[in-house]
Amino acid sequence: MAQPPVIRVPKPARSSYQPNRPLSKSSLLQSQVKHFRDLEKDLPPERQTGIPIDSITTEGQAAEYIRRMTVQLHRPPGGV
Amino acid sequence: MMENRSFDHMLGALHAEDARINGLAGNETNPDTANEPAQVAPQAEFQSQLDPDPDHSFPAVQKQLFFGTPGPPAVAAMQGFVQSYWDQQHNVAHSHKIMYCFAPGKLPVLHTLAQSYAVFNGWFSSIPGPTVCNRAFAHYGTSFGQVNLDIFYVKDASESIYERMLAAGRTTKLYYFDPSSSTQEVVNLLKNQPQIFGTYQQFLEDCKNNALPDYSFVEPNYSDHPGDDGGELLASDQHPDHDVQAGEVFIASIYDAIRQNPDLWQSTALLITYDEHGGIYDHVPPPACIPDGFHAPLADTNNMPFAFDRLGVRVPSILVSPWIAKGTVVPGPEDPANGRVFEHASIPATITQHFIGNYDNRTPREKAAQTFLDLLTDEMRPDSDCPTIEFE
Numbered sequence: 080m081a082q083p084p085v086i087r088v089p090k091p092a093r094s095s096y097q098p099n100r101p102l103s104k105s106s107l108l109q110s111q112v113k114h115f116r117d118l119e120k121d122l123p124p125e126r127q128t129g130i131p132i133d134s135i136t137t138e139g140q141a142a143e144y145i146r147r148m149t150v151q152l153h154r155p156p157g158g159v
Numbered sequence: 160m161m162e163n164r165s166f167d168h169m170l171g172a173l174h175a176e177d178a179r180i181n182g183l184a185g186n187e188t189n190p191d192t193a194n195e196p197a198q199v200a201p202q203a204e205f206q207s208q209l210d211p212d213p214d215h216s217f218p219a220v221q222k223q224l225f226f227g228t229p230g231p232p233a234v235a236a237m238q239g240f241v242q243s244y245w246d247q248q249h250n251v252a253h254s255h256k257i258m259y260c261f262a263p264g265k266l267p268v269l270h271t272l273a274q275s276y277a278v279f280n281g282w283f284s285s286i287p288g289p290t291v292c293n294r295a296f297a298h299y300g301t302s303f304g305q306v307n308l309d310i311f312y313v314k315d316a317s318e319s320i321y322e323r324m325l326a327a328g329r330t331t332k333l334y335y336f337d338p339s340s341s342t343q344e345v346v347n348l349l350k351n352q353p354q355i356f357g358t359y360q361q362f363l364e365d366c367k368n369n370a371l372p373d374y375s376f377v378e379p380n381y382s383d384h385p386g387d388d389g390g391e392l393l394a395s396d397q398h399p400d401h402d403v404q405a406g407e408v409f410i411a412s413i414y415d416a417i418r419q420n421p422d423l424w425q426s427t428a429l430l431i432t433y434d435e436h437g438g439i440y441d442h443v444p445p446p447a448c449i450p451d452g453f454h455a456p457l458a459d460t461n462n463m464p465f466a467f468d469r470l471g472v473r474v475p476s477i478l479v480s481p482w483i484a485k486g487t488v489v490p491g492p493e494d495p496a497n498g499r500v501f502e503h504a505s506i507p508a509t510i511t512q513h514f515i516g517n518y519d520n521r522t523p524r525e526k527a528a529q530t531f532l533d534l535l536t537d538e539m540r541p542d543s544d545c546p547t548i549e550f551e
Contacts, residue, residue: 083542084271085547088411095401098382098383105212106212110308110310115341117310118346138383139385146337146341152346152350153349
């Protein structure tokens with residue numbers, strides 16, 4: 080029986096991982112942080128992250144802020 | 160939907176293997192700042208080549224398109240990409256890299272899927288500008304007048320495709336990669352409609368369990384960050400300067416999750432597309448389009464009037480399904496008789512047409528957008544004809 084063609088997918092280089100890449104290099108991530116900050120202002124104080132936006136200077140730090148905000152926002156209706 | 164790569168950058172070199180693919184002849188040039196021609200070359204690398212991130216703000220893209228012309232409404236000359244990239248670093252040699260493309264086979268996933276299923280010669284970004292406003296067209300069929308990265312606010316009764324689907328009794332989900340990557344441009348929906356969101360991991364499980372909704376939108380990982388287990392998660396969005404190979408793995412994983420489930424495989428169409436060109440060279444002038452009823456603020460356009468009446472730069476788009484004839488090339492503007500023009504408003508237009516039917520509460524732009532499910536044939540290809548994935 081004929082076998083389907085196979086696409087072999089190489090692994091990226093380990094050196095590609097750069098969570099300390101400056102946030103200033105990505106206007107996209109900067110805007111994503113700003114969008115979440117915009118929403119954070121409307122959250123009750125107990126649900127805000129307390130992270131000063133100016134302290135976010137790397138891609139990894141942006142990811143952590145976005146994670147905390149997403150966890151706050153992505154709740155089922157009526158959830159706590 | 161991936162990030163920031165032009166059609167010619169990713170797929171243009173395939174023209175040498177299949178002349179129907181409207182890629183690069185190899186002699187395309189842009190003048191550099193020394194007025195020497197910078198030629199396209201199959202020398203694109205996975206990472207560390209397009210640093211700094213090429214400018215793709217609205218004003219920069221106008222330079223990329225209209226350099227050497229009087230500007231719109233003239234046809235774009237596509238001669239300003241090198242000059243625009245030079246503006247960022249004033250390095251002539253580096254500015255030439257904006258012309259580079261990936262050699263055939265260097266992107267085994269994208270190149271094989273393009274040649275195995277349907278590749279669009281005429282799929283354009285919706286706006287000659289950056290990510291957020293372009294992605295908005297995939298969700299709303301409009302950016303509500305914005306041409307930049309600002310958070311956008313819904314200015315009329317237009318509903319997202321997800322809200323439309325739910326109102327019509329259909330199922331839908333927007334899968335972001337994980338909470339650290341989250342979603343772009345629809346964070347308002349995250350707050351107000353949390354039930355429509357899921358994660359990449361949930362997408363994989365839903366594929367396995369025959370639980371995919373009627374319509375799914377999958378977002379890549381937008382950042383390098385640690386995983387829950389402390390491991391290293393690479394950004395997979397292919398946004399410069401993220402590793403393009405990580406995006407290949409991501410695309411392969413989405414395809415593989417569908418391909419591995421026989422029921423899902425025969426009932427699913429997978430569209431792989433890119434939000435915009437990211438400032439990288441493409442040779443096809445963007446065509447005019449039906450306006451969406453908005454006018455961009457002059458402060459955002461460097462005082463150039465813009466009525467959303469022309470499209471952005473061409474991006475790679477591939478439609479995958481066993482119901483698509485092998486090696487389908489959907490003609491674009493290069494074929495005046497049969498060519499078709501698609502853009503991101505084609506996504507909600509297609510989903511609305513297929514799942515909802517008549518639906519009036521959307522922009523003229525989306526109503527006029529081409530839909531693409533007619534590319535599916537009534538003959539399913541044998542399993543042996545459809546590629547499988549092997550992760551190394």
